[in-house]
Amino acid sequence: MLNRNILFPALIIALSAILLVLISQFPEPRFQDAPVGADFFPAAIAIIQIIICGVLIVQHKNNKKTVKEEPLLSSKSIFGVVFLIAYAVLISLVGYLLASLIGFTFYLIYYKVKKPLYYIVAWIFVFTIYFLFGEVFVISLPEGLLFY
Amino acid sequence: MKRLLKTALITAGLIMSASSFAADYPSKNIRLIVPFGAGGGTDAVGRTLANSSKDILGTSISVMNRTGGAGAVGMSFGANQRADGYTLTVVTREIASLPQMGLMQNTADDFKLIRMVNLDPAVILVPADSPFNTVNDLVAEAKSNPGKVKFASTAAPNFYLMALEKSQSIKLNAVPYNGSAEAIPSVLGHHTQVTMVTPGEAIAQLRSGQLKALGVMSSERISYIPDVPTLKEQGLDVVTGTWRGIGAPKDTPDEIIELLGKAFDQAMATAEFKDFMAKGAMTIHPLKAQEFTDFVKEDTKLLGKLIN
Amino acid sequence: MEHLLNGFMSAFSLAVFPVLVFGVLGGVILGALPGLTATMGVAILLPFTFGMQPTPALVMLIGVYIGGIYGGSIAAILLKTPGTPASAATVLDGHTMAIKGLAAKALSIAAVASFIGGLISTIVLIAIAPILADFALRFNAPEYFALALFGLTIIASVSAKSLLKGLLAGTIGLLVSMVGLDPISSVPRFTFGIMDLYSGINIIPVLIGLFAISEGLNQLEKLSNNKQDVAPKFDYKVLSFPDFKKILPTCIKSGLIGTSIGSVPGAGADISAFACYNEAKRVAKKPEEFGNGSMHGLAAAESGNNGVTGGSLVPLLTLGVPGDAVSAVLLGALIVQGLTPGPLLFTQNPEIVYGIFSSMIVANIVMLLIGFLGIRFFCRIIEVPKIIMIPIIIFLSIIGAYAINNSMFDVGIAITFGLLGFILNKLEIPSSPILLAIILGPMAETNLRKSLIMYEGSWSFLYDRPIALAFILFAVFSVYSTMKLKKRQRSA
Structure with a gap:
């Protein structure tokens, strides 16, 4: 087999x-x-x-030992891969900030997260990174093709 | 949303008339593409120039390192950005050599060159205890033992060496190292006999006397190493070196090029920038847009002869 | 000695101490974030040092360097996402300890080991820099080839279950490392005309993909299996004194190895961490613990990578040539300050040299304090529910892959290797050999070919250069002892 x-x-x-x-x-x-x-x-x-x-x-x-195997790619990991690629494409289109806000919110909705706190944490994280890179480290983040 | 609107308006403005847009230039941050890594010589020059020109332009210039392909990736990226004066690129001698080697699609013609920043000759260096004392000693040795003199090359191919080899009809055994940081220790440790780098790259070893300069490949002596004779003084007609400058995508409006050119002239004349270049033993060579373009054309032809 | 005391006075002065703390703290944060490296930190800070006095300027940059190398371990231990290749070896045992609930202990071992490694390195630098410089100058193409060959044998010892699978990962890594223009002859290899591939595949996005993104995918999959979000159990127990005594010899030895490797230009913290890990495993009483949360493995990797910090300043201070990318920036900083790096610095500006030495010691102490004070705070990261931590890891990975070279192409590389790492994980093929091969493959290949050019086609450099010969013998010995170990494990 x-x-x-x-x-x-x-x-x-x-x-x-x-x-x-x-x-x-x-x-x-x-x-x-x-x-x-x-x-x-x-x-x-x-x-x-x-x-x-x-x-x-x-x-x-x-090796005659047969080990019961989990499927190589579960539906959850396929979602993960699609999510990754979609996020990368979105970044190159609309830039880091918008893509991350949309991506994170979509992810939480997809997993049916209801706690508002999680949404707030997610958005704070996105803005913190934006601030940290742009203002503190002065490293440019992707701007997106549509906006630059 | 506000930003989106703003961008849309700017884009619309750009399409309608380039000159009316240029009137309020610069109205946002300028990006300077550095085609080499953070921490290298090109990066340091780019960052210092950006720092010195921000007050003159009234806007900040953020440096963006885009490395790869010996500068090809960053320079091609810079050439293909929107020609609105908000993306500038540090162009280096590789723009003249790489396209002719088939390693880069864009050429200097894809840029409007704004100003040359520095022009540095190559210096021929040997260990302090080397039997070679003049360039002619080296050439004589290479003639009597072709392909035996071990040369620490900072890049493959090495155009400084090729220029010397071609003019003297000699052949050295070029061992390819990755930049001066590898080539200099190789000569210091007597693994190779000779190398060629710019004065700035070897200033520490020249000052401490660990390395001996046989000659400088410029038309006149260099102020940082006044005791080192040129090759011309030693009867060899070889002038070669490397240069850096600033360019913008080729469709950038002339008004913007002019405005930036004047700003860079001022920036290169600031005490801060002059001090930085002097300490790094780099020679400021502020060629204007037209002269710089002609210079690059000339250098491209020269390199073409070596490559083919 | 008098110079050193004056150096300490200046390190604690009001003009220097705050920038030192700022540098170390900034370095720790940078190092902990994937894709942001100590090199980037010092390069970005460089223009800000132009207006500063020489000592605070250099001290700040060195602080970022020391903090940055250590910072990588925090993310490596807690999240299995090494920030820099230098902390990839830390994952092997550090993260396993964290999974077992020993996160606080692992973090404290990392802090102590990094401190000891850094301290030893600094002391050796102060004491015998000129001797190390002489050693470094003897290194050239043949020695680098032999060192890389020895390094590649470490693949055998990090291949946990199956040697063959480890070797397969190694060959995959070697082939990946060959993409790009051949550094010897400029012939394009596997570039398919894509210019982004001409200078090869950047190691940082590969690292982010293989470790961080694949771990994100892995976690995401487990998320579906158990709906309940159980916070992993762990205690705040830090390293005990008896344990400290146990790891101390490992730390000292690794610090010394790290210093030697660091003093050779072109060999850095990544190679050192793996080499020290290998050596610690070789002499260990229970080598089977390595990879399953061994204190010694973690301590070796951490003191090994921080041990490089002092060593890498040897070529800079004694020869005026940079030993790695960070010291290249330091070289620039010295020159901008009107100083001449190299032997002249000791005679002309001893106050600068000893200012650097003493502030390195102080920076290591500051790093230790930050490490210990931060443990409670860092441990909180584990308590963050997985559902929110996974996207944070993934987003940081993508941004980090972008930031290293401002390139969406690198993001694509990171995602590709993320997927590869995820699949390899399922096949029980280890990822670290890929990383080792990418670091060491080009070093081995180009230096072998460079040696052949130097020796005009003769292979005599393999035996007529003592250091090269020594490393080749090390390599043979390393393979032999790993084989013996595997055999013993099988028969046991």
Whole structure:
């Protein structure tokens, strides 16, 4: 049966193979000739990686112990990943402040949080970071494409 | 919401007429993109200039470090920002070299150059106890033993070295280090025999006498190291070095460029800025917009000859 | 000695002491936030020092440095989100202790160990800086290669369950570290024409992704399983005196290792923390405790990373070259003040040198006090309900990934590695080897190739340079002792 302990190493083997093809297409250096070229180490490591993954697969097949597995990605973690990406996209569009206020509020609503205190804490946090970065550390926060 | 409205109005204003917008410039903070990391030489010059010009411009300039690709990421980012004078970029010699090496899409033509800030020559340095005492000693050794003299290179490829190699038809064994902070200890520890850096990068070792300067690659001697002869004085016609300046995206209105240029002239003349540059052994070279643009064109051609 | 006493007088003077405290406190806060590093802190403060007197200016910057390295441990212990690569080794045992309810103890060990590491480092700096400088100058490409090779063997000892899985994480990290322009020949590798990749993948967003974001996702998943928000139990018991006596030798040893590593330009707190952890595990009576909340592991990592602080000033003060990014800023600060870093500083401006030395000692004491006084306050962070803490961790991670280089691209990197770290976690593949490989991979590769250029293709540098040979033997020995340990564990 295909499970994660076989699928993941197999995936890495496939990726390493693609890398080996890419490595063979590295351009020739123009300015520096070196005894060991730019392609040697990436190729060596990709090959070692394929060997490790191969051994891992064999090891797993020999290991008869079957452990009951939780699903790799639960619905909650998928929400987490989508939330992360949406937040990052929102930041690049409307900037840190708005994106964080919207993001945090949405998150609390999604989890059906009813305590008003939590909302207040969330907003205070967002503004504190805004103040800390902008005024104290003088580090620019993302402004967002729409506003700058 | 207020901000949104304001931004919308500013944008509308920009579309309607660039010159009417320029009238109340600057009305908000200016960003200065530094294409190298916080703490480096370019960063320090950018931050000091920003600090010195804030009172002159009546608005603060916040420095934004955007590193990567030996300056390519930050400079391309700066070139592609809105041309409203609120995003400026520190441009360095890499804008002339990287595009010709195929490592950067934007070129100096994507900027309206405002002012050159500093121009620093390369100095040829050897350990204090090195058998080389003049540049000619070094060239003679390289001629009799081609590819044997170990050169600590601050970058790969190294245009200071290539300029010397080309003019003298010699070849050194260039070991690529990551900047002067690695190259100088390598020479101090006698792992390599010679390096080339700007005076500011080696001023501590020059003052303490740990390193010996064989020659400076400028057309005239440098005030910080008055005893070091130029290569020209030693009969070698090689002039090379590095420079920094300030640029804005190419569609920035001329009024704004002019206004900023005058402000930077004043800033570079402040005691604070002059003091900072003098202590760091950097030479202020305040070329005006046109001269700076011509200079960059010339340097681009020069580098092109070395690269191809 | 007289200079040192005068230095202490000035460290406690009204002009210096407040900026010192400000610097350390600011550094601790910066270090605790993901993505904000001590380097950024000192670079941002640099222009403000132009108008200051030399001593307070340098003292403030050094305070930020010392505080910043320590600050990373707080978030690492409590939230499993190391602020800097230097505190990634702290997570291994520090966070495990916090989970077991020993947060206060872990925080106090971190504070004490950091203090001891920093103090030893400063004392060694004062006593034998010129000798260390000579040692540092002997380091060049072959030695750096050997050091990196030795460092890579630590992967074996941080691979908790399966060596093979640790090695796989290591090769993934090595390949990631090769993205970008090859530093030797400028050939683009795996860049796909994306300019943001030319200088390689920045380690800070990777760190944030692998540790902070993946931990956020992990917590989010657990949230669904038990609806009740139970505050984890813990007590406010700090480090006891017998325990202190137990970890003291580890701290001293790690402080010394950290000082040596710090004094070599280009090798910093991240390598030191892992090397000290490795060494502490090697000599431990119960090495199986490492990774499961070992006091020694935590103490080694913390005194190891703070032990670098004094060491990294060695090349700056004796040679006038910066040993790391922070001392590069300090170099700038010295020059702006009209001082010449290097040997001349000792003869021309001894008051500055000893002012720096004594205020480093005072800064370490201030750090210890902040660490201890803050324990109750820091522990409160654990009591914050998970439902609100998770988004805070995630938001801070995203902002931190952005702030390190003002780049949304880095945010994308952080999210990608967050997802990778989350999946690897499920497969029981450890994340720390990826980090170690990214730190050490480029160091090993470029220095090996640099050595070959220096030696014109000959490999003789592997055996005719004593320091390089020593590190290669260390590497062999490190692999051997880890293998022996694994074998013993299996048979036990």
